[in-house]
Amino acid sequence: MTGIRVWAPNARRVRILTGGQESEMAKLDGGWWSAETPIPADADYAFRLDDDRTPLPDPRSPWQPYGVDGPSRRVDHAAFRWSDGEWQAPPFSSAVIYELHIGTFTPEGTFDSAIHRLAHLSSLGVTHVELMPVPEFSGDWGWGYDGVDLYAPHHAYGGPLGLKRFVDACHSRGIAVLLDVVYNHLGPAGNYLSRFGPYFTKKYLTPWGEAMNLDGAGSRQVRRFLCDNALMWLRDYHIDGLRLDAIHAIYDSSAVHFLEQLAQEVEELETQTGRRLVLVAESDLNDPRVVTPIEEGGYGIDAQWNDDFHHALHTALTGECTGYYRDFAGLRDLAKSLQSAFVYDGHYSDFRGRHHGRKPHGIAGTRFVGFLQNHDQAGNRARGERTGHYMNLSQLQIGAALVLCSPFVPLLFQGEEFGASTPFCYFTQHADPELARAVTEGRRAEFAALGWNTGEIPDPQDPDTFLRSKLDWNEPACEPHKSLLEWHRNLISLRKEIPALRDGRLEDVGVQFDDEKRWLVVKRGPVAIACNLAESKQSIPLPFEGVVLLASKEGGSRGSAVDLPGESVMIVADAQNTERINR
């Protein structure tokens, strides 16, 4: 284990506090400081800069057992006994992702308790678990996007050991682990980075706070701070890939964009280790550059979330048309997203008041992640409503079929598979009363502006808002949850069995629809997904004479058409071509 070092380029003096002792650190080149004497593994420590009285945690602290303001604790990564020696992650292009929030996935809200639910995920057919951010954030619970100790798994989740045990357990069940990392800003509480160095810039502004300094003076080490963080998760925690939060707020004018550097470094690690590693971006840019290979002038990110597909699908099912949904309407947009990934690929967006996006020519569907909901789509609604709160079972089944038979990599949000009745609210636990009040009032004001009665908006700081958001694991065994779970299981099986359903070639996706009659048929090679979104039964044309593979309600196939009951979906195979299904 090497000694402790810290980057503090502006400090005139740095002391380390550990074991009741305070000692001077030695100044190295480039603004780095080094502890001269060995410090035991598992020791707690903190830094004192210049003449400051308050000891500060290590910006690269591997563990904050007492929270964001407490001392840091050393972690000996070499000491963990991994049992995943033979592990290789499944290819991302055939993934089924399950987004999971450790704090609410189980009643206990820990990595260890989550391990006990992996059997559920295995039997569902999940290939990749995607953890919402785990780095230490202010309080004992929260979504995690306001993390401040980016190297330290949250103390309340079980810290470094808990995360390692979780990843190891996932791997032993054949499940890969993706981790959501936030590189666009740091949280407001417990953020001491600017005391150490020029981590932030005033040149750009994010909606959540100061932007990271990725292209100004001193940015070299800020970029290293983030790239090293990514590499650490992949290397020391055996994480199989990262989901990069809101990359549209990662501002960088450098000739080599931070994302490109990151992709390059992850690729190098991939080459060195022979492991399959993946980077997935959340992007609000609709810019194909994000997922274009570096050789072709892109950033080289493997895939990105496809919000347009979600919005089109959501509005097709619900008819909702407020907020960003007002940019989407009808089956035409849903059809376009299934065939072109982006609905907005260069034309005017009314909601945005500007032109948006660019055509992703030749980019495979498997470079996009498709979903019916995610943590944001639930949690950013006034009361944390999941799809199950505003769609009926039939609609949920249609939605699931379109996601799980889509040309995109499908993602489910925890509990979606059984239509969890619990909400997923926005919750925080800030100790600072001023910040706490600001969060509570900010949330109320946001929805008051949309016409809500503030009394109806759950208070993010109320512990009950968090507790109510935990999944109820009695539900999967009871109806109607049980049937919906079975439906998801069957769809996932189908996707795994039929290569055509995992085929990412968007140019091969056929879509026919009738906006007025409200039906839509998606053709994926020898398979078709026929949806009747209308309330009453109707006959829907098929691209071939079909054999029923799966149906949400009983319907009757008649030659090259099918009689589908109201609000139902049927997946059929080409009767002349069943061998092409390759089951």
Place this chain on the structure above:
Amino acid sequence: MTGIRVWAPNARRVRILTGGQESEMAKLDGGWWSAETPIPADADYAFRLDDDRTPLPDPRSPWQPYGVDGPSRRVDHAAFRWSDGEWQAPPFSSAVIYELHIGTFTPEGTFDSAIHRLAHLSSLGVTHVELMPVPEFSGDWGWGYDGVDLYAPHHAYGGPLGLKRFVDACHSRGIAVLLDVVYNHLGPAGNYLSRFGPYFTKKYLTPWGEAMNLDGAGSRQVRRFLCDNALMWLRDYHIDGLRLDAIHAIYDSSAVHFLEQLAQEVEELETQTGRRLVLVAESDLNDPRVVTPIEEGGYGIDAQWNDDFHHALHTALTGECTGYYRDFAGLRDLAKSLQSAFVYDGHYSDFRGRHHGRKPHGIAGTRFVGFLQNHDQAGNRARGERTGHYMNLSQLQIGAALVLCSPFVPLLFQGEEFGASTPFCYFTQHADPELARAVTEGRRAEFAALGWNTGEIPDPQDPDTFLRSKLDWNEPACEPHKSLLEWHRNLISLRKEIPALRDGRLEDVGVQFDDEKRWLVVKRGPVAIACNLAESKQSIPLPFEGVVLLASKEGGSRGSAVDLPGESVMIVADAQNTERINR
């Protein structure tokens, strides 16, 4: 002539004041307003928004005869009688550019008076004149980068008619005209745009003020405002190309960058008209994406200024090593820039405190503009010193030879060709006393921080600072100016006569140098430029047995070497290959 329209999306009411009358404008779609009654050509007019008392000039005002705060005046572009019907600009790749500031180029400081000096430029061999910004800015004189009425040629320069006469006269002499346009910010005085619409954003910050809103709500019309401005200069003023100021401060996260949109629209105009139009960027990014074609993922700008070449050349000649010059040293950097355009192409820059740039693989040298000085390199020195103030005649001759025989498109700054003894100071004429004081004190503080005595720093607001910056046209006829002018004329002739000197293939540029002995030889096909930067005579190896084409001092060629006097340069042709010179 169509009616007057204005974009004022947030206004509830817009009135137009003209001919002593005030009348309501009609609201159109998309935030536009239209004057209902016809308004005569040449009429003065202004707008009144909502209940404001102060009439405001038109954001797209074509003429501000009374300055930035006065009413606008209509201009009938169709009325001008152009005489350049047969005009076609020479190819940019073989250009010799002359940067010119209308206010100081002649004693009168007008477009019309500049016409009288075109004979000088013709005889020098200039192919493109590049005008420093002409849009209306605060005061009667200034550099022009703080323009606020982007569609209006400055009243003191001679307004729209003056500019048209100037361009027409240039064309009649075979000289193309480039115009410097500032699309990264607007000036602080007379800037009423934010009263009309969301022209600016707080998401990004430029060093000079609010950034343009190119990717937020309402940005569609802001982008149109700037693109239409570019097209107007090219179309209505017959301008042959634009120099885009400081594109590193044009922030845009859209999937289609503003620069790409601009390049696309200019290309469309080029196709429609058959004219040769060009876009040249000033870029501090060292990012090849700027000059990479759109099809290859770039912004599609034709060329960009090459600051690295300037800095390397400047430090090689002067040994200066403060400020940004501290990143450059020795002939190695000069050699690298001659062969790779950028010196900083991905490695660490000490001055910037970060990694900088990217290799411009396969991009031709003719996509870069090379210079020994420009308005900034002179004007941003404490006392506006031109190269002639701190280099001796021999150094100026070497510098000129390296610029004019470089693989880049060479640019001269007005007066450089005869070593003007007048300075080019930073000057302003702000009427607002607070702004005036801020400018004066800001300039003083900037240089005081560098150790200057504030008494030595010319006051930008002092009229004498402006007046002293005007060229003295008696100088070209007197020594030593006359000889230097002749030297430039000869170099330009050589560049025009010998295709190899205009060849932009950087991979074909050979450079040999000895940093200790201070000599450098640049091989450009069958021609070599041999420079002795040392003070005493020395023998310098040539890549071939040479025939002297041009020499700044008398030297002796001996086989494949040449004896060069101290501080001199010789241009030689390959004796075995004189036919390859193609003179």
